[in-house]
């Protein structure tokens with residue numbers, strides 16, 4: 001039965017994580033009819049898994065914090081490749097977005113004097129992460145869902161249909177429809193029944209999260225196959241910075257069934273330290289030149305920082321994630337790893353059992369249940385895991401608009417905000433700030449646009465595409481996914497080399513035809529093999545964009561480390577690699593990173609800027625004239 005369910009709305013939001021829900025709230029508040037679609041169950045998204053917290057310079061725990069300091073930290077973390085305007089808006093608006101969540105009913109942990117508590121995290125100068133134990137994402141999603149329900153009830157009370165704010169879960173979007181350079185709708189299927197759906201909408205917000213499932217060892221769950229990235233590319237939008245993938249330094253490494261599952265950075269923020277198999281606290285040997293002024297080079301100073309941050313430098317365990325992941329990788333490679341190929345993360349010898357259980361309840365539970373380790377008594381074994389992609393859809397900083405009219409993007413699927421490396425906690429705040437903006441501008445776009453019509457022919461073509469795996473006589477989708485994960489893990493992972501990246505591109509190219517011929521068996525109801533078959537082409541196009549950009553960028557920066565081109569090159573700092581699709585093939589072009597305004601440049605010391613920028617760039621900063 002190829003019957004297609006037809007729906008329409010003003011603003012279609014694809015993805016029901018934090019970015020999607022915040023966008024939906026805003027678009028509905030602007031009076032638009034909204035449909036929110038999610039691939040998994042409503043409430044299950046990466047956002048719900050976020051543990052540590054949301055970064056916002058509220059200054060509750062250290063009054064010296066403000067948006068300028070947060071902006072500086074974000075740019076440093078991203079090695080100055082960030083879209084500065086996004087980083088500026090993010091730092092300025094994050095506190096309001098957190099406060100607003102409390103007005104929606106969220107309840108963050110408190111300081112002794114009743115303010116929202118904030119915790120330390122890597123790369124953040126002051127305690128900045130608003131949190132709820134180590135289950136912050138759960139509170140964020142719960143609150144936004146509750147807000148959606150209350151908006152539906154408002155509609156009902158006003159005699160309007162609940163259909164003005166619909167949530168459709170367990171539904172995957174496989175195609176966007178466009179006409180004349182603008183979006184006009186989307187096509188997908190209900191996972192439970194396999195039934196098709198076409199939705200006409202003049203404005204679409206992509207909020208589909210990341211690509212982590214293209215790697216075998218990952219903290220990401222099954223639905224993160226780069227769908228939004230690929231949908232945007234196929235619709236004519238562009239992706240930037242795809243070479244920058246964040247390998248979180250601390251994933252579980254043992255037992256094999258749980259390899260990759262995240263161990264929150266809060267363990268280090270709350271006092272945990274990394275040790276090698278010699279018992280050495282090794283991070284002191286890995287502080288890069290650019291960070292020497294901010295990080296302690298001895299354990300005594302590092303430990304004093306927890307109680308006296310104003311007079312001591314930070315522990316090197318709290319360096320940005322790319323630095324810590326590379327250090328762990330190097331220790332293991334040098335033969336100082338644990339039995340299972342990780343390093344030790346020890347909080348047991350540093351904090352009381354009571355403190356650990358109170359601050360890190362999920363971690364305590366996770367290790368007990370999955371690894372039979374009591375983290376209040378023994379160290380954890382940890383190692384890098386693919387966690388987040390900095391690259392994503394190129395958007396306008398203020399409006400989140402992509403290059404395709406009516407197509408907006410927010411959250412992890414968008415690119416630019418985090419430059420070459422995201423700081424922990426900056427994603428939850430990113431998706432609140434830009435989710436709101438996406439909803440607002442998508443609603444405005446819908447107000448000015450005509451209601452689009454979808455043609456029978458284009459829907460029929462989408463149906464045919466979706467059903468193709470059933471007619472093929474090729475390979476099993478799981479075998480193909482495994483092959484792609486192996487290529488990415490082996491050749492496009494945490495440490496990269498030109499020759500290996502070329503090899504990756506050759507091996508990926510050999511997969512293209514096999515993926516086009518992937519086969520699904522069985523019926524359409526609850527058929528995960530078929531679903532994966534449809535996801536594979538998305539993973540493929542993202543993997544190719546990543547490998548191409550990683551080969552092109554012959555320097556090392558943030559989440560992109562080239563063993564054959566170590567060190568940052570100031571000329572590369574000025575360049576974004578932009579991917580588009582031309583006749584189905586990924587094409588890369590170079591584009592200038594927008595130059596920071598003199599006011600923002602003036603927030604940094606010139607000596608610091610000189611480590612990243614060419615003299616012409618940093619000498620234009622106002623501090624030079626003073």
Ligand code: FAD
Pocket residue numbers: 014015016017018019020037038039040044045046047048049050051052053054055136137171172173174207208209210219220221223227228262387388410411412413424425426427428429431
């Ligand atoms: P997500 O929350 O990932 O949601 C994406 C949505 O899109 C889902 O509803 C999914 O079903 C849907 N979707 C995907 N494809 C399709 C499709 N084709 N059709 C329809 N729907 C689709 N960040 C922090 O700032 N602080 C933290 O403490 C933190 N901890 C983390 C812990 C873990 C274990 C993980 C994995 C990530 C963590 N992060 C953290 C990162 C952060 O959680 C994510 O980057 C962020 O939640 C992404 O939000 P999002 O709204 O962009 O997308």
